[in-house]
Amino acid sequence: MSDVLSTDVVIVGGGLGGLSAARHLQEKGIDVVVLEHHTKPGGYAHYFRAGGYRFEVALHALDGLGRGGWARPMFDTLGILDKVEFNRLDPFYTVAFPDFEMSAPTDVDEYIERFGDIFPDERDGVTALFDAIRRVGHDVGQFTADRRSGIRVDMGQMLERYPDMATAFASPWSTFLAEYIESAEARALVTTLWGYLGLPSSKLSAGQFALTLLSYHTAGAWYPTGGSGAMSFAIMEAIVEAGGEVHLRNTVTSIVPEGPNRVTVTTDRGLVVEAKAVVSNASPRATAALLPEDVVTSEWLGEIEGDRPALSTMTVHLGVAADLAADGWNHHEYFAMSGYDFDAEYEAILAGDFTNVGMIVSNYSVVDPRCAPEGKSVIVLTVLAPWNHHDVWGTGGDLEDYGNNPEYLATKEAAGRILIDRAKRLIPGLEGAIEVVKIATPLTNARYMMQPQGSIYGREHSVANMMNRRRPTTPVPNLFLAGAWIGGGGMTAAVGSGQTAAGAAARYLENVSA
Numbered sequence: 001m002s003d004v005l006s007t008d009v010v011i012v013g014g015g016l017g018g019l020s021a022a023r024h025l026q027e028k029g030i031d032v033v034v035l036e037h038h039t040k041p042g043g044y045a046h047y048f049r050a051g052g053y054r055f056e057v058a059l060h061a062l063d064g065l066g067r068g069g070w071a072r073p074m075f076d077t078l079g080i081l082d083k084v085e086f087n088r089l090d091p092f093y094t095v096a097f098p099d100f101e102m103s104a105p106t107d108v109d110e111y112i113e114r115f116g117d118i119f120p121d122e123r124d125g126v127t128a129l130f131d132a133i134r135r136v137g138h139d140v141g142q143f144t145a146d147r148r149s150g151i152r153v154d155m156g157q158m159l160e161r162y163p164d165m166a167t168a169f170a171s172p173w174s175t176f177l178a179e180y181i182e183s184a185e186a187r188a189l190v191t192t193l194w195g196y197l198g199l200p201s202s203k204l205s206a207g208q209f210a211l212t213l214l215s216y217h218t219a220g221a222w223y224p225t226g227g228s229g230a231m232s233f234a235i236m237e238a239i240v241e242a243g244g245e246v247h248l249r250n251t252v253t254s255i256v257p258e259g260p261n262r263v264t265v266t267t268d269r270g271l272v273v274e275a276k277a278v279v280s281n282a283s284p285r286a287t288a289a290l291l292p293e294d295v296v297t298s299e300w301l302g303e304i305e306g307d308r309p310a311l312s313t314m315t316v317h318l319g320v321a322a323d324l325a326a327d328g329w330n331h332h333e334y335f336a337m338s339g340y341d342f343d344a345e346y347e348a349i350l351a352g353d354f355t356n357v358g359m360i361v362s363n364y365s366v367v368d369p370r371c372a373p374e375g376k377s378v379i380v381l382t383v384l385a386p387w388n389h390h391d392v393w394g395t396g397g398d399l400e401d402y403g404n405n406p407e408y409l410a411t412k413e414a415a416g417r418i419l420i421d422r423a424k425r426l427i428p429g430l431e432g433a434i435e436v437v438k439i440a441t442p443l444t445n446a447r448y449m450m451q452p453q454g455s456i457y458g459r460e461h462s463v464a465n466m467m468n469r470r471r472p473t474t475p476v477p478n479l480f481l482a483g484a485w486i487g488g489g490g491m492t493a494a495v496g497s498g499q500t501a502a503g504a505a506a507r508y509l510e511n512v513s514a
């Protein structure tokens, strides 16, 4: 017999988008039940253990968390600022190009200074670039404040009222950057973080990338003690403390709207939740597949099916029986760049050529030493990765029990070996000290996070997509969406999308009961 629960809002998926929606709804006095497919909360924001090590699944650096940062008030609402220790990364990262290396300070003025030391002829340019980026941030702040106070301007007036935001969001990063920086090497240096958004300069929204740089370099780059999983567990606890319920290992199999403030959600374990509204943290496509066909309009379906998933990642998690930080490898985040042409790299990624692409080497033991046993280290190697490498990673597209498919295992291990060999050439002491190897591919991301094509950022951060964001509302009046597909990729953006979805759901419930 099924269990039946009753609540105000049921949340499908307990990634950061869903958990954030739950906490923001609770703050408005609305009861919630969260249903999560995985054994842990957080979606990508979690960890796994192997061989005595605790491995971060995703997070390298959170943005926007410093005092005055855009994400800080939301994290306050999540109820975790005093429960989780957030460590400021400084330097934020080290980047090595074929001809030079830079340790990038988090503070924007120090960053400009260091950049100018490497490229003296570009010092004025990079100063002007960050001035322009600040102006974009200022316009976005104005736009947000206007919206909150009910001021909405049409597209024609955007350029007049928010000139820097409108210009940046209408351009690719390559065009925006070309106004300020001359040389290909200097352009590449200031674009080091392109992998954090998953598209190269010629395709990437300048507005979105400008905001990313601004957020990290003004409100800091952060990594929590205990990893992103510590954050997710703390949010889950805050939800439960406030009277909500979180049910893990419950995959939602149907969402059936039954009226303006009635919806029934069922899971594979027979749990049934009756609610007034639903917020889905599953991708829009996956959400549509859970609904009865007659409530899904062809217009909405056309829109969401046309959304290209952003790239995925391949990660190689290494348990290393040596204290690499003590031996000199003390970078939390190290970008090993293979060249200066990121468009060419993007093509190499799509072709599954992991030799000639930028690789991030993260030593999590630097900032979170308890992730490894005493005297040992956790190293994670990350590259952006396509879904369709060697015909969907050796499976030919047959994902049934793919983890035991020898072709998949061979394709995964061959790709992983390339990264490990690259890392051995970089890190003194790595050779001979590796005792645990765990490799995650886009298929792993798709399996655990249920994300189409293992996308890690929802839809692509292209100029067109960032100009025309998906809304949290859907053709079903009491169904709302949260997560990277709506708010943009990244953990703080996912938290932001949860806040937005919660606001939309709360307004709806207020109107419907009025």
Ligand SMILES: Cc1cc2nc3c(=O)[nH]c(=O)nc-3n(C[C@H](O)[C@H](O)[C@H](O)COP(=O)(O)OP(=O)(O)OC[C@H]3O[C@@H](n4cnc5c(N)ncnc54)[C@H](O)[C@@H]3O)c2cc1C
Binding pocket: 012, 013, 014, 015, 016, 017, 018, 035, 036, 037, 038, 041, 042, 043, 044, 045, 057, 058, 059, 060, 061, 062, 063, 250, 251, 252, 253, 281, 282, 283, 286, 313, 315, 382, 445, 448, 449, 450, 451, 456, 457, 458, 482, 483, 484, 485, 488, 489, 490, 491, 492, 494
């Ligand atoms: C290797 C890697 C590195 C990254 N580095 C960073 C970084 O440094 N900084 C940063 O900000 N971001 C980073 N990201 C990106 C960031 O992790 C994601 O963009 C963000 O966490 C997405 O959150 P989300 O809530 O949209 O989706 P998800 O985390 O995918 O959560 C969706 C949740 O919904 C659940 N779900 C789906 N369908 C169902 C269903 N039917 N029933 C029940 N549950 C369901 C899933 O199990 C999942 O828990 C990284 C990602 C990866 C993979």
